[in-house]
Amino acid sequence: MAPRATTFDYESEFMLDEWDFQLTTRIQFGRGRFESLGEAAREFGRKALLVGYRDRAGLEPAYAKASATLAAAGVSVTEFFEIPPDPDAALGKQGAQAASEVGADVVIGLGGGSAIDAAKGIAILAQSGGDLWDYTGANPDSRPVAAALPVIAVPTTAGTGTEVSPIAVFTHPDVGTLSKHPIKASISSPLICPRVALVDPELAVGSPRGLTAACGADALGHAIEACMSRRANPVSWALAGKAVRLVVENLAAAVEHPDDPQPREPLALAATLAGAAFSFAGVVMTHAIAQALGGVLHVPHGEAVAIATPLSLRYNAGHCVEQYSRLATECGITAASREEQATAFVERIVGLLQEIGFSERIDAKGADADALADELAQSARESTPVPLELNPRPIDQATLVELLRGMIG
Ligand SMILES: [Fe+2]
Structure with a gap:
């Protein structure tokens, strides 16, 4: 069969040129x-x-x-x-x-x-x-x-x-x-x-700082991971790229000023856009690790995503230069080269998560670190095999154990 003729110049090789996207939910958005x-x-x-x-x-x-x-x-x-x-x-x-x-x-x-x-x-x-x-x-x-x-x-x-x-x-x-x-x-x-x-963004006004930070980190994870995923497509990118920018611009303010309604609206929009994006693009190793932290150590989901995000961003950096540099552009981060821009994006995200109170370390709560790393890796593979497959950089079980072991403080 002859190669399929394309009439559209896809902007990037990391997005699929054949894809599905369906959103069946009627979204009724707005204060009140x-x-x-x-x-x-x-x-x-x-x-x-x-x-x-x-x-x-x-x-x-x-x-x-x-x-x-x-x-x-x-x-x-x-x-x-x-x-x-x-x-x-x-x-x-x-x-x-x-x-x-x-x-x-x-x-x-x-x-x-x-x-x-x-x-x-x-x-x-x-x-x-x-x-x-x-x-x-x-x-x-x-x-x-x-x-x-x-x-x-x-x-x-x-x-x-x-x-x-x-x-x-x-x-x-x-x-x-x-x-x-x-x-x-x-x-x-x-x-x-x-x-x-x-x-209705008003429903989140006054939410405690820790809850706001954790939920924002979850939305940020969905948005970034939807862009990193091997199943990313132009629609999910349009939604998730915007969601990343909205979180980066508004999350710290919402955490700092829980009663201020202003940042709640863009954050509500970001969470919804990111939800739609990852529903079809999927998530990656960040969420696989987060689910394992939830199952094995009962770490609340948003906090678990925040802990796993820096590791995942760094592990995938060599495979995601284009994705990160595009997200950097969305966020208004400039640099002399795409590589430097990608690095600056990772630093910005890691800095934001630190600023709102998250660690990159797993608290072993007294457990043996080697055994815990094995358990977490097994739980991740068992509960969330698809996000590991969608990870842009392949990750085998031994590597996952080693990465997790390095996070246990
Ligand atoms: Fe999540």
Whole structure:
């Protein structure tokens, strides 16, 4: 067959020239958009399951407002406020039971990534049965999601991007080969892409500094990794490149001034753009290490991404000169050569993560460093094989162990 003629001069060899991109979520963005939750839910029926955190600290006004706007639209609400950070997969069953008992037409996730992912898991089990491990990619016997209730996502943090993604992450005890550690692994299905994302930047105003920093680091990771990924494409680049710039320009200000609404809006936009980008471009070794840190050491996800980012940027530097220099240009960083510009980008990101309070070291909490490095590497490979495959520079298991060993302080 003759080579396919191209009529478009792709800007760079690191982007695919054949690719898919689909975004099924209707994004309703802007300050005050949360008020339209009732109206949005009413499109799907008259009964909603509202999924939220067990610890409502700081979110009471949002939960009260959600109930009020739903009631005003004639939607009856059943509250399932049982979600802890990093929800255990077993909660999906409890939530699905609650949804089935009331005949919920729609599941609403209101909170950070854990609450929204829990809503997605509940939406699956309420329609498809089984348990969440049945649909998890890391399960060799996984099966596709057959059906799911519609999900509405209302993020109260600017981080995971799960409000626009077909992905949900859960913690699974007793499934990995490292029997004493749970693994964190994802379900991916277009059926759990939220039908509506109400992205209201006001919901994050006043979030504590540490939470703001961690969520921002997660969004930054998604954006940079989507650009580094071997599955990067022109659409994901357009979204993620802009997201990187918005985080670099606004995250430190949001951490410094938690009550200032100004930086919250670009950060909310960045998280959503990055979520859409990585849904199709994927993430790389940064997130593989982060998932292992979450599963083995219970490091909160955003903090884990922040710890892993400098190592990943440096390890991949020789394979990502063009990507980093382009991102540097997005961020207004100039230098005499592309190589110097790429180096300056890495320094800028590492400096930002330090400035907002993150370390590059793994706290072993007294564990044997060699054994811990082995466990982390095994957990990363087991729970997140795809991000390791999408890493621009190949990484074998021995190298991963060595890199992790070097991070353990
Ligand atoms: Fe993430």
